[in-house]
Amino acid sequence: EDQVTQSPEALRLQEGESSSLNCSYTVSGLRGLFWYRQDPGKGPEFLFTLYSAGEEKEKERLKATLTKKESFLHITAPKPEDSATYLCAVQADSWGKLQFGAGTQVVVTP
Amino acid sequence: DSGVTQTPKHLITATGQRVTLRCSPRSGDLSVYWYQQSLDQGLQFLIQYYNGEERAKGNILERFSAQQFPDLHSELNLSSLELGDSALYFCASSVLSSGGAYEQYFGPGTRLTVT
Numbered sequence: 258e259d260q261v262t263q264s265p266e267a268l269r270l271q272e273g274e275s276s277s278l279n280c281s282y283t284v285s286g287l288r289g290l291f292w293y294r295q296d297p298g299k300g301p302e303f304l305f306t307l308y309s310a311g312e313e314k315e316k317e318r319l320k321a322t323l324t325k326k327e328s329f330l331h332i333t334a335p336k337p338e339d340s341a342t343y344l345c346a347v348q349a350d351s352w353g354k355l356q357f358g359a360g361t362q363v364v365v366t367p
Numbered sequence: 368d369s370g371v372t373q374t375p376k377h378l379i380t381a382t383g384q385r386v387t388l389r390c391s392p393r394s395g396d397l398s399v400y401w402y403q404q405s406l407d408q409g410l411q412f413l414i415q416y417y418n419g420e421e422r423a424k425g426n427i428l429e430r431f432s433a434q435q436f437p438d439l440h441s442e443l444n445l446s447s448l449e450l451g452d453s454a455l456y457f458c459a460s461s462v463l464s465s466g467g468a469y470e471q472y473f474g475p476g477t478r479l480t481v482t
Contacts, residue, residue, distance in 0.1 A: 287467025295428065297474070300369065300457050300473035306384030308466040352422045353398065353461050357410040 259284040263345050265357035270335050270365045278330040278361045280345030290328050291355065292321050293344040301344055335365045369417060370394065371474035373458050379480045380385055388477045392460030401433055402471065405454040416441055417435040437438040440453075449482045455479075 293301035307323040320331045346355040370393035401413040412425035416435035434443040461469035
């Protein structure tokens with residue numbers, strides 16, 4: 258069965274203090290690994306898709322990387338507006354079903 | 368704004384009742400996915416439709432059903448509601464990326480409270 262595990266569950270950072278979030282996965286036939294950002298009570302917002310080991314993608318202060326068993330989301334010099342829950346999901350199904358991890362709640366204080 | 372719309376934003380109803388949640392996908396997207404997000408279960412896939420046909424099913428309860436109409440909007444019907452059905456319900460639509468995966472864009476959700 259496909260599994261996605263995110264760590265840590267919660268992360269508290271000072272503004273400017275860089276850190277990384279981890280997403281470990283076991284899946285047969287990975288089609289894509291996704292990162293989403295979710296604000297309280299809102300829908301997940303798409304950030305990145307990664308397809309194969311060694312791939313990296315960047316967007317502003319966020320950088321996502323992928324290995325054969327894990328993905329990392331690096332937050333460089335975070336700002337308070339980066340506070341959110343970051344969700345990782347894998348897609349192995351040919352029709353696109355996503356299996357989500359439980360998320361990492363990030364709080365960035367000024 | 369993802370372009371996916373959901374109505375209503377909030378629903379408060381009593382146990383045993385039936386409700387209908389509505390979703391319109393982004394213009395041009397043929398797939399609609401439904402997910403449930405509760406505090407203890409996280410985001411769970413319920414069901415997927417593609418151009419009016421059911422394509423994939425997750426752990427969707429028998430009390431729940433869905434359909435996609437010719438204009439591609441979708442409705443999720445929840446019946447015989449229980450307290451445990453209280454959750455956020457999200458709809459997503461997708462586009463096939465150049466890498467071969469379906470990138471899903473989520474709507475704002477419907478918050479269901481069963482009292």
